[in-house]
Structures are given as structure tokens and as C-alpha cells.
Amino acid sequence: MKSLWSATAPSVVRTPALSESVKVDVAIVGAGYTGLSTALHLAERGVSVCVLEANEPGWGASGRNGGQVNPTLKYDPEQLVQMYGSARAEPLISTISSSADLVFKLIEKHGIDCAPVRKGWMQVSYSEKGVAGLHVRADQWARRGVPVQRLDAAAVASRMGSDAFAGGWLDGRAGAIQPLAYARGLVGAALAAGARIHGQSAVTGLQRQGSGWQLQTASGAQVTADQVVLATNGYSGNLWPGMAQSILAANSFIVATKPLTGHAAESILPGQETVSTAQRLLLYFRKDSHGRLLMGGRGLFNDPTSPTDFAHLERSLALLFPQLGPLEFEYRWAGRIAITRDFMPHVHEPAPGLTLALGCNGRGIALCTSLGQQLAGRLCDGKAEFAYPVTALQRLPMHGLQRFYIGAGVAWYSLLDRLNIG
Numbered sequence: 001m002k003s004l005w006s007a008t009a010p011s012v013v014r015t016p017a018l019s020e021s022v023k024v025d026v027a028i029v030g031a032g033y034t035g036l037s038t039a040l041h042l043a044e045r046g047v048s049v050c051v052l053e054a055n056e057p058g059w060g061a062s063g064r065n066g067g068q069v070n071p072t073l074k075y076d077p078e079q080l081v082q083m084y085g086s087a088r089a090e091p092l093i094s095t096i097s098s099s100a101d102l103v104f105k106l107i108e109k110h111g112i113d114c115a116p117v118r119k120g121w122m123q124v125s126y127s128e129k130g131v132a133g134l135h136v137r138a139d140q141w142a143r144r145g146v147p148v149q150r151l152d153a154a155a156v157a158s159r160m161g162s163d164a165f166a167g168g169w170l171d172g173r174a175g176a177i178q179p180l181a182y183a184r185g186l187v188g189a190a191l192a193a194g195a196r197i198h199g200q201s202a203v204t205g206l207q208r209q210g211s212g213w214q215l216q217t218a219s220g221a222q223v224t225a226d227q228v229v230l231a232t233n234g235y236s237g238n239l240w241p242g243m244a245q246s247i248l249a250a251n252s253f254i255v256a257t258k259p260l261t262g263h264a265a266e267s268i269l270p271g272q273e274t275v276s277t278a279q280r281l282l283l284y285f286r287k288d289s290h291g292r293l294l295m296g297g298r299g300l301f302n303d304p305t306s307p308t309d310f311a312h313l314e315r316s317l318a319l320l321f322p323q324l325g326p327l328e329f330e331y332r333w334a335g336r337i338a339i340t341r342d343f344m345p346h347v348h349e350p351a352p353g354l355t356l357a358l359g360c361n362g363r364g365i366a367l368c369t370s371l372g373q374q375l376a377g378r379l380c381d382g383k384a385e386f387a388y389p390v391t392a393l394q395r396l397p398m399h400g401l402q403r404f405y406i407g408a409g410v411a412w413y414s415l416l417d418r419l420n421i422g
Contacts, residue, residue, distance in 0.1 A: 339362075
């Protein structure tokens with residue numbers, strides 16, 4: 001199903017399939033945000049880099065997400081300090097906090113045409129208990145100098161145009177973009193900096209060769225590199241043993257209405273904020289630059305095949321904004337995100353010169369852009385400070401049952417959300 005983003009993004013940047021064997025300093029597999037940001041920041045340092053993508057750059061969830069630029073992780077700052085200790089946690093917190101800054105700086109620096117808006121992100125809850133937790137979260141970020149606001153029910157209703165929520169908080173660092181346009185902008189910037197990027201160049205083999213690596217592509221062309229980054233995220237296959245089995249690849253479904261008009265439409269998110277619910281099975285929504293109302297959330301494990309697969313999202317929009325009357329939907333689409341067991345991004349170094357980077361857990365735009373910048377620094381200087389935890393690669397137990405896990409989890413968390421438990 002065609003997405004809103006593919007219908008409205010600037011033209012595809014030409015990235016022809018790899019047709020000849022090459023040797024570079026760093027080879028990157030996957031042209032989503034992580035791979036493209038890594039390539040851009042490496043090329044700007046004068047490193048020779050080649051990106052290989054099985055489809056076209058931005059084809060995966062990088063070009064099919066909700067477009068929210070949110071500089072957070074699942075965990076609050078004080079939780080991260082408890083998990084990692086202050087010495088390790090504070091650089092991570094600082095890096096995450098500035099990740100939206102990085103996105104918008106890159107957009108400005110490279111003139112990326114992606115409809116950027118930076119009016120903040122509201123996280124909201126249906127219950128007073130949930131609101132109390134969100135206010136604690138806001139206070140923790142406020143103590144670190146982040147522009148935040150506590151929101152009560154009236155403030156949320158005024159900003160959102162819906163009285164369904166008990167309150168929440170506003171994160172002033174956040175914003176929204178056209179995500180596929182941003183990915184294509186990163187392609188153009190990386191190419192201009194000297195990187196090689198090849199679409200339609202699936203990597204079929206990876207093996208150690210001397211002190212470096214050799215990558216085999218479906219066309220028969222090879223890439224020889226000193227270092228390799230695998231950045232395939234929710235579309236990871238078996239290129240490295242255990243990588244695909246270390247995550248759950250879950251679908252995120254999104255719908256978009258036709259452009260809204262009239263007084264009722266003007267009452268919906270007049271300040272251009274983005275929104276996410278704090279429930280376990282979150283919903284996220286925003287308006288695009290043409291006034292369409294978008295809503296996303298979890299869907300079936302399988303890829304969608306008909307409009308009925310999106311009915312739960314369409315019902316949710318109708319319930320939240322009854323003043324709009326019957327809604328007409330123009331686009332429906334989905335993309336796979338990588339979910340890790342601890343809901344943290346995972347960086348693994350299972351062999352010399354090989355880095356695996358995956359697990360954006362639905363926070364890909366800011367997180368993966370930042371992760372790419374960090375990876376570039378680490379690849380150039382192994383002693384450089386690296387904010388993200390580097391961990392051992394671990395398979396999820398009984399990963400072959402991930403379809404069951406996701407389906408059971410959706411049902412269980414849906415029940416807890418309805419009961420307002422936890």
C-alpha cells in the first residue's frame with residue numbers, strides 16, 4: 001500500500017545498483033537513518049564509505065514512520081542513572097537530549113526539503129495515575145534544563161482539540177518532518193560528501209578476509225572493507241548469525257485522512273505539536289504540512305493487505321475527534337520496527353571490525369540519526385567517547401514464536417490499558 005510519504009516526497013535521489021567491485025574503509029548495509037547518518041558523518045571526516053541497500057534508500061521504516069522527532073528513550077533520566085550508573089548514563093542522557101537538535105541542524109545545514117516543524121511533542125494519558133507519572137518525567141527533564149510544560153486536562157484539550165485525556169506533558173525539543181524526504185535528503189548530503197550509496201544491491205554474503213571483510217551482493221559485485229556496519233534494523237535477515245533473532249520485528253500501522261478544512265479542523269492541534277499516548281499500546285498522531293490528520297499504532301504481525309487491517313486506527317481517530325464528523329482516509333501503510341528485549345538501542349561488536357546497530361523501538365528519526373553520528377566517531381577513533389551501551393549479541397528465547405509473542409502482547413497490554421493497571 002502506497003504511503004503518504006512516498007506520494008509527497010521529493011524525487012528519488014539516483015543510487016544505482018553496485019555494478020563493480022570496490023574497496024573502501026567502511027561498508028554499511030542498510031540505507032535507513034542509521035546507515036545514512038553513519039555514512040554522512042564518516043564521509044565528512046574523509047573516510048571512504050559504501051552503503052548497500054536491498055531496495056531504495058529509505059524503503060524501510062525510515063521512510064514509513066509517523067515523522068515524529070522525539071529525543072527520548074523509554075526510560076527517564078533517573079532510571080538510566082540507576083541502570084548504568086552516573087558515569088555511563090549522563091553522556092547517554094545528554095546525547096539523547098540533543099538528538100532532535102542534530103536532526104534539525106542537519107536539515108538546515110544541507111537544505112533538506114522535508115517540511116520541518118519544531119513545535120514540541122505532547123505525551124498524554126487517559127488516567128490521573130498516568131498523568132502523575134508523566135509529570136515526574138517532565139520534572140526530571142526540567143532539572144536538566146529542557147523546555148517542558150506540565151499539562152492538565154484543560155491544557156491538553158486546548159492544544160489537541162480533544163477532551164479524552166486527563167493530562168500530560170509537553171517536550172519543547174521535539175518536532176515533526178516528512179520522514180522519507182528526510183531520508184532522501186541524507187542520501188543527497190552523504191553523496192555530496194563523497195560517500196557511495198547503492199540501492200537494489202542486496203548483500204548475500206559477509207565473510208572475514210584477512211584483517212578486513214568482504215561483502216557479496218546479489219549482482220555478483222563485491223565490496224572489500226576494513227570495517228562493516230550492519231544497520232538493517234526491523235528488516236534484518238541472517239547476514240550475521242543471531243542478529244535477526246535478537247529483536248522482534250513488529251509492524252507499525254499508519255492512516256492519513258484527506259486534508260481537513262473548516263472550523264472543526266482548525267481546532268485540531270492548532271499549535272502543530274505532535275502527540276503520543278502513554279499507554280502500553282501507544283497511539284501517535286499529528287497533522288502534516290497539508291492539514292491531513294495522521295494516526296499510527298501497532299497492527300497485525302503480518303503486513304497489511306486491505307483497508308480493514310487499519311480499522312482500529314480509524315475508529316480511534318473518530319472517537320478522539322468527533323467534531324470532525326465522518327472522516328475520509330487517503331492513505332494507509334505500515335513499516336516494521338525493531339523492538340529489543342530491554343527497549344534500548346543495541347550496539348554489538350561480535351567480531352573485529354564488525355558493528356551491528358539496531359533496535360530503535362519506534363524512536364528512529366532522532367535516535368538513529370544520533371546513533372549514526374556516534375558510530376562514525378567510534379569507527380574513526382575507537383577510543384573516542386561513545387554514548388550508547390555496547391553489549392553482547394543475545395538471541396531472544398524461542399524467537400521463532402515472535403508472531404505469538406507480539407499477538408499475545410498486544411492482547412495483554414490492551415487489557416491492562418483498558419483497566420488502567422500499572
